[in-house]
Amino acid sequence: SVDAGDVLSRGLRVAGSLLLQFTYFVPISLLVTLEIVKYFQGRFVSADARMQHNGLSAASNSSTLIEELGSVTHVFSDKTGTLTDNLMIFTSAYVMGSGAADSPLLGRYQTNGIPPNPERHVSGQFDARGFERVVLEDGE
Known part of the structure; x- marks a missing residue:
């Protein structure tokens, strides 16, 4: 026992x-x-x-x-406004595999009445051709 x-x-x-x-x-x-x-x-x-x-x-x-x-991976900042002309306009979002650039709700959240234009994502005063070339070269 x-x-x-x-x-x-x-x-x-x-x-x-x-x-x-x-x-x-x-x-x-x-x-x-x-x-x-x-x-x-x-x-x-x-x-x-x-x-x-x-x-x-x-x-x-x-x-x-x-x-x-230490686990922070992304900080979104436009410190001087050189890229955005000091206008913070939400144009699109990509979350969990789905894009929201064409979402009907996006127009409701525009505070200044400017429609979203993904083509104009940088200032017109900023020469982005060099960046496009780098992106194309990296994409090849």
Whole structure:
């Protein structure tokens, strides 16, 4: 017959030895140190004077903020307006394999009444011929 106390005792010993082996490979002090570093990185983000906008500072509400910032892959920006004549006109979107350039809803979202024109995606003052040549050469 099997004694329940003996099974429990053996189970605790096995679990304890596995825990000790795990701490040998990944020391608990390393995990604690990582959490402390994440905390201080968040504090640095909150205290950075260059990350203020209209008097509001950046707030770090998560210890994984720095890791999440590292996952950013696209930043959409037209810093000087040289390409768009300082007009931000939505012309099309491509989401999950479907394009929305001919969508009837697109006209409703135009705030200045200019119809979308995908052909004019850069300023008329900007010579885009060099870019077209590069695109064609890359496309061949």
